[in-house]
Amino acid sequence: MSWFFKSKQVNLAILVASFMIGFVPYFIKVPQVNEFANTLTNISSVVGQFTIVIAIYSQYRRSLRFIRERRKGWVYNIYLLTFMSLMILIGFTWGEHNATYMWLVNSIVAPCSSVVYGILAFYMFSAGARAFRARSLKASLLIVAGVIVLLYQAPLTGSVIPGIEPYAVFLTGTVGMSLSRMFAIAIITGAIMLNVRMLTGRELAFLGFAREEES
Amino acid sequence: MAELLFEIPGVESGRAFGLILILGIFILGIYYMRRGKLPYIRRVAAIDAISEAVGRSTEMGKPVLCSYGTGGFGYAVIAAMSILGHVARTCAETDTRLLVPTGGSHTSYLTRELAIDIVKGQYTAAGKPEMYNEDDMPFLSGEQYSFTAGYIGMLVRDRPGAVIMTGGHSSEAMNIAEMSNLVGALTITSGTYVSNMAALACASDYIMLVDEQPAAGAYLSKDPEQLATIRVVDIYKVLSLLLIVVGLLVLNTTGNDFIRRLLAS
Amino acid sequence: MGKEGVNLLKLMATYDKRWGYLLLFILVLLPMLQPIGMPISVSELTKDYLKQLETLEEGDIVLDSWSTEYSGYMELKPGMIATHKYFIKNGIKLFICLGHPEGLALVDALLNEEIKGYMEKYDYTYGEDYIILGFALPNQAATLAMATDFQGSVKVDWKGDSIKGTFLDRIETGADIDMIADFTTGAGNPGLINHIVLTFGTPMIQNQIGVSLPGSFMNLDAGLITGLLASTRGGSELELLIKEPGPGLIAMDAFTLGHYLLIILIVIGNIGFFGWTKKVSEKMESTTIR
Numbered sequence: 001m002s003w004f005f006k007s008k009q010v011n012l013a014i015l016v017a018s019f020m021i022g023f024v025p026y027f028i029k030v031p032q033v034n035e036f037a038n039t040l041t042n043i044s045s046v047v048g049q050f051t052i053v054i055a056i057y058s059q060y061r062r063s064l065r066f067i068r069e070r071r072k073g074w075v076y077n078i079y080l081l082t083f084m085s086l087m088i089l090i091g092f093t094w095g096e097h098n099a100t101y102m103w104l105v106n107s108i109v110a111p112c113s114s115v116v117y118g119i120l121a122f123y124m125f126s127a128g129a130r131a132f133r134a135r136s137l138k139a140s141l142l143i144v145a146g147v148i149v150l151l152y153q154a155p156l157t158g159s160v161i162p163g164i165e166p167y168a169v170f171l172t173g174t175v176g177m178s179l180s181r182m183f184a185i186a187i188i189t190g191a192i193m194l195n196v197r198m199l200t201g202r203e204l205a206f207l208g209f210a211r212e213e214e215s
Numbered sequence: 216m217a218e219l220l221f222e223i224p225g226v227e228s229g230r231a232f233g234l235i236l237i238l239g240i241f242i243l244g245i246y247y248m249r250r251g252k253l254p255y256i257r258r259v260a261a262i263d264a265i266s267e268a269v270g271r272s273t274e275m276g277k278p279v280l281c282s283y284g285t286g287g288f289g290y291a292v293i294a295a296m297s298i299l300g301h302v303a304r305t306c307a308e309t310d311t312r313l314l315v316p317t318g319g320s321h322t323s324y325l326t327r328e329l330a331i332d333i334v335k336g337q338y339t340a341a342g343k344p345e346m347y348n349e350d351d352m353p354f355l356s357g358e359q360y361s362f363t364a365g366y367i368g369m370l371v372r373d374r375p376g377a378v379i380m381t382g383g384h385s386s387e388a389m390n391i392a393e394m395s396n397l398v399g400a401l402t403i404t405s406g407t408y409v410s411n412m413a414a415l416a417c418a419s420d421y422i423m424l425v426d427e428q429p430a431a432g433a434y435l436s437k438d439p440e441q442l443a444t445i446r447v448v449d450i451y452k453v454l455s456l457l458l459i460v461v462g463l464l465v466l467n468t469t470g471n472d473f474i475r476r477l478l479a480s
Numbered sequence: 481m482g483k484e485g486v487n488l489l490k491l492m493a494t495y496d497k498r499w500g501y502l503l504l505f506i507l508v509l510l511p512m513l514q515p516i517g518m519p520i521s522v523s524e525l526t527k528d529y530l531k532q533l534e535t536l537e538e539g540d541i542v543l544d545s546w547s548t549e550y551s552g553y554m555e556l557k558p559g560m561i562a563t564h565k566y567f568i569k570n571g572i573k574l575f576i577c578l579g580h581p582e583g584l585a586l587v588d589a590l591l592n593e594e595i596k597g598y599m600e601k602y603d604y605t606y607g608e609d610y611i612i613l614g615f616a617l618p619n620q621a622a623t624l625a626m627a628t629d630f631q632g633s634v635k636v637d638w639k640g641d642s643i644k645g646t647f648l649d650r651i652e653t654g655a656d657i658d659m660i661a662d663f664t665t666g667a668g669n670p671g672l673i674n675h676i677v678l679t680f681g682t683p684m685i686q687n688q689i690g691v692s693l694p695g696s697f698m699n700l701d702a703g704l705i706t707g708l709l710a711s712t713r714g715g716s717e718l719e720l721l722i723k724e725p726g727p728g729l730i731a732m733d734a735f736t737l738g739h740y741l742l743i744i745l746i747v748i749g750n751i752g753f754f755g756w757t758k759k760v761s762e763k764m765e766s767t768t769i770r
Contacts, residue, residue: 026674027226027234041621054324058354065350072372096584097639110550110585116360117551120386123393124414125504125738126497129745131417133753143750147743154739155713155732158521165523172694177701180694182452183409186426189451190290192237193444196244202440203293205329229678360551385666386691410666410691 011207016199059084083108145171220476232480240447247443254446259431261403264421265298265379268401269305272376278312280375280400282391283330284382284407285319285362291407292326294432294441295382296333301435302379303334307341316369318355319362319387327354363387367394374398381405381428392418493752500745507741511733520732525708526717532659532685532707533563538571540658541647544610545617545672546586547579552665552689553586558715558728559687560663561594565724567661568595568602573647574610577617578638579669587612587638607646614638623671627654627679653680660684662705666692673704683707687714 004010021040025033063077083104090101134140151157152168197203223231247254272279281302283295299315306313315334317327331352338346355365367390370378378395380388380403388404388411395402396418404419405428406412416422423431426448433441462474536542544567548556567574578586591599591612604610613634617623625633630651637643650656654676662672662684676682685707688696699705709718713735716728 027230029225029227037621037624041619042625049321052321052357054327054354055318055357058318059356062350062353073368102584102588105582105585106588110582110589112364113360113549113551113582114554116363116390117386117549117554120389121738122501122504123389123418125742126500127389127393127396127414127417128742129500129749130497132746132749134750135753143746147746150739150743153713154736155520155716156518156736158523159519162521165521169524173697173701176694177697180409180698182455183412183425184695184698185455186448186452187290187407189240189448190426190429190444192240193244193447194288194290194293196241197248197440197444200245200248202248205293205296205332360549409694414691 008201008204008207012201012204015207019195019199056084056088145175218476219480220473221480229479232477236451240451243447243450244443247446248440250443253437253439254442256430256434256442256445258434259423259427261405261421261423261427262431262434264401264403265302265431266305268377268379268403269302269309269311271401273309273311275376277376277400278314278373279306279377279379280314280316280369280373280395281379282316282366282382282384283326284384285323285359285387286383287320287322287325289383290444291381291383291405291428294429295405296326296329297432297436297438297441298379298381298428299330300333300337303337304341307338307343307346310343310346312346313351314369314373314375315352316355316362316366317352318357318365319359319384321357323357324354327352359385359387363390366391370394370398370400375400377401377403379403381423381432383407385411389414389418396420487756489752489755491752492748493756495752500741504738504741507737508734511737512730515730516733518733518736520716520720520729522717522720523710523714525710526714526721529685529707529709529714530718530721532683533566535683536567536570536572536659539573541573541575541651541656542567543657543660543672543676544574544576545579545660545662545664545669546576546583547617547662547664547666547669548586549580549582549665550585550589553589555689555712556663556665556687556715557590557594558712558719558726558731559709560590560715561726562715562718562722562724562728563661563663563685563687563709564590564595565598565726566718566722568598568604568609571602571609575648576610576612578613578615579617579664581615583615609647611643611646611648612638613643617669617671620669620671620674623669624675627671627675629653630656654682655680657682662686664692665689673699677704685709 018040021033021037024030025037060081063081066077067074067081087101087104090098090104094101096102128146132139132143132146134143148164149168149171151161152164157164194203219229221231222228223234226234269279279302281299283299284292286292303313305311313334315330317323317330331349334352335344335347338344353365353369356362366387370391371394375395375398378391378400380391380395382405384391384404385408388408392402392404392415401421402419403421403423404415405423406415406425407428412422412424416424426445429441429448430445433445458474458478462472462478465471465473466475544564546560553560564574566572576587578584598604606612614637616626616634622633630648630653634648635642635644643649657676657680660672660676660682662669664686666689672684677684683706684704686696686699686705687709688711690711690713693708693710696705696708700708709715712728712731715726716732716735719726719728
C-alpha cells in the first residue's frame with residue numbers, strides 16, 4: 001500500500017486535482033466546487049500551523065545543547081526555554097484568554113516583537129547615512145531625489161515649503177510606483193511559471209522527490 | 216474601474232483577460248521547457264560576488280551564512296535553493312563551515328527539508344559527507360520576528376565572513392543585512408520584496424534586484440526549467456511594456472482606452 | 481610632544497555610527513517627553529481617506545481587519561486609534577477579524593486601554609456596536625468562505641459566544657458589508673481584495689506601514705483600495721483632521737527631527753567623503769607600485 005503514497009504519479013495527480021479545484025472556480029463559475037475548494041484550503045492551512053511543533057522541538061534541542069556546552073549567551077537560552085514552557089503549559093491548561101497568559105503576551109511577547117521591529121528604524125538610519133555618497137552622477141541624482149522625499153516625509157516641511165509636495169509625490173507616486181508595478185509583474189509571472197513547472201512534473205522537490213544529480 | 220471590453224460566457228466577470236494571460240504563460244512555459252535548446256541568460260554579477268564571499272570567509276577562517284528565504288515554496292525560494300546548492304558545494308570544496316538558518320513563516324518547514332537534502336547532497340557530491348551537521352541548519356521559529364532574533368543571534372555568536380541572504384525575505388531582511396554589516400561580514404542580498412529593495416541596497420555590499428536572483432539561480436543550476444522561467448518572465452515583461460506604451464499612445468492621441476478596458480476584462 | 485589636531489574632515493568621514501544612534505535616540509525621545517508642537521501639513525492622501533470614512537452612515541457595518549503583529553501596531557497605532565474613534569463617534573458597527581495570532585494583544589492594547597474611555601463616552605458596547613470574531617481571517621480561503629456564505633462560516637465570536645441576534649445577522653455575503661477597513665503591515669490579506677472588493681465592489685480603506693506603502697500605492701492607483709493612510713504620519717494627519725489629538729501628533733516632532741538628522745548626516749558624510757575618503761583613496765592610487 002505504501003507504494004501508492006510514494007508513487008510520483010499519484011502525488012502529481014493529487015497535486016493537479018487540488019490545483020484545478022482551487023484554480024478553476026476563481027475563473028469559471030462552478031459553485032459546486034467552491035465549497036470543496038474552501039474546505040481543502042482550510043485543511044492545508046490547519047496542517048501548516050503544525051510547524052509550531054517543529055519549531056518547538058528544534059528550539060529545545062538547540063537551546064539545551066547551548067546550555068550544555070556553555071556557549072556565549074547560554075543564560076538567555078534558559079530564559080527562553082523557561083518562558084516557552086510556561087506559556088505552553090498555561091495556554092493549554094487554562095486557555096488563551098486566561099489573565100496570566102495574556103499578561104505574558106502583553107509583557108514579554110509583544111514588547112520583544114516591538115523591539116525587533118523598532119531596531120529597524122536605527123538600522124535604516126545608519127544604512128541610509130552610510131550609503132548615500134555622491135560617487136557618480138547617478139548617485140548624486142539619487143541623493144537629490146532621496147533628500148526631496150525625506151524632506152517631504154518630515155511633517156514640518158510640508159507646512160513650511162508647501163511647493164515640495166508635487167515633486168515628492170511625483171518621485172514616489174510615478175517613478176517609484178512604476179518600478180513597483182514592473183517588480184510585481186516579474187514576481188507574479190515567475191510564480192505562475194513555477195506552478196507550470198510543478199503541474200507538469202518538472203519541479204517535484206516540494207513533494208519530497210529530489211531531482212537526480214546530473215553528472 | 217474601467218468598463219470591461221468583453222466578457223466570456225461562463226467566466227467570472229472581470230477575470231477573462233487574466234485567464235488568457237495565465238494560459239499564455241502555461242503555453243509558453245511548456246514550449247520553452249520542452250524545446251531542448253537552453254535559453255541564453257547572461258552571467259549575473261552577483262555570482263562572482265558569491266565566489267568572492269566564500270573565498271573571503273575561507274581565508275578568514277570564518278563560516279559562511281546562507282539563507283534562502285522565509286516563505287514556502289515560491290518562485291524566489293526555489294531559485295535561492297540553486298544558489299544554496301552552489302554555496303554548499305563551494306564550501307564543501309574549501310572546507311568552510313556553512314550555516315543555514317531556517318524558518319520565518321508557517322510554511323518554511325516544507326522548504327527546510329529540501330534545503331537539508333540539497334546541502335547534504337552537495338557535501339556528498341564533494342566527497343565530504345561528514346561536514347554535514349544538523350545543528351548548522353537550525354529551525355529557528357515559524358514566526359517572523361522570532362526568526363529574526365535567532366538569525367541575529369547566529370550572526371553575533373558565529374561572526375560569519377559572508378552572509379548570503381537570497382530568496383523571499385520581508386522586513387527582517389533589513390535587520391539582518393545591517394547586523395551582518397556590523398559584524399563585518401560581506402553581505403549579498405536579493406530584493407524580492409519591493410518594500411525592502413531600497414533599504415537593502417543601502418545596507419548590502421551586493422544586491423540582486425528583482426529577477427537577478429532567479430536568473431543567478433538558473434545560471435548556476437543550468438536547470439532547463441528555471442531558464443525557461445526566466446525567458447517567459449522576460450517575454451511577459453516586454454509584453455507589458457508594449458501594452459503600456461501602445462495603451463498610452465492610443466489613449467493620448469485618439470482618446471480610446473481600449474487597452475485599459477482590455478486589461479480590466 | 482604635542483597631540484595631533486582633530487581632522488574634522490576625517491571625523492566626518494569615519495565617525496562611529498553609534499553616535500548617530502545616540503543622537504537619533506535623543507532627538508526622538510526628548511520631543512516625546514516634552515512635545516514641541518511643530519506644525520504639520522496634511523497630505524491629499526489622508527484627506528481622501530477621510531472622505532472615504534465620511535461616506536459611511538450611522539449603522540453601516542464595517543469589516544475591521546487587523547492583519548498586523550504587535551510590532552506593526554506600534555506604527556499603525558495613531559491611524560487605528562483615529563479611525564476607530566471616527567467609527568465610534570459616528571455609530572458605525574464593526575466586526576473585528578484578526579489576521580495574526582498576536583492580534584490578541586492588540587485587542588487588549590487598543591480596545592481595553594487606548595479607546596476604552598472613548599467607547600464609554602459614546603456608549604459603544606460589545607455585541608451591540610462591535611463584535612470581535614478573533615483569528616477569523618488567517619488566509620484567503622477563510623476570507624472566501626466569509627464572503628460567499630457569512631452565516632455558514634461564522635457562528636461564534638472569539639470567546640465562543642453565538643453571534644445570532646446581533647447586527648451580523650444582516651450579513652449574508654460580502655455584498656452586505658458596507659466597507660472594509662484593513663490595518664496591515666505588509667501584503668495583508670489579499671483575499672479581502674480578491675474575494676470581496678473585486679467580487680462585490682465593496683470599498684476598502686487601508687492603513688499601511690511605511691515600508692509597505694509602494695505596494696499599496698499600486699492598489700490605490702488601480703482603484704482596488706479607495707483610501708490609504710500612510711503609517712504614523714497619516715495617522716497623525718487624521719487625528720488633526722478629526723480633531724482628536726493622540727499619539728500620532730505627539731510623535732510628529734520626533735518624526736521631523738529624525739528625518740532632518742538623517743539629511744544632516746548624509747550631508748556630513750558626503751563632505752567627509754569628498755574631503756577625506758576620496759583624497760585618501762586617490763593618494764593611495766597614485767603611490768601604488770605597479
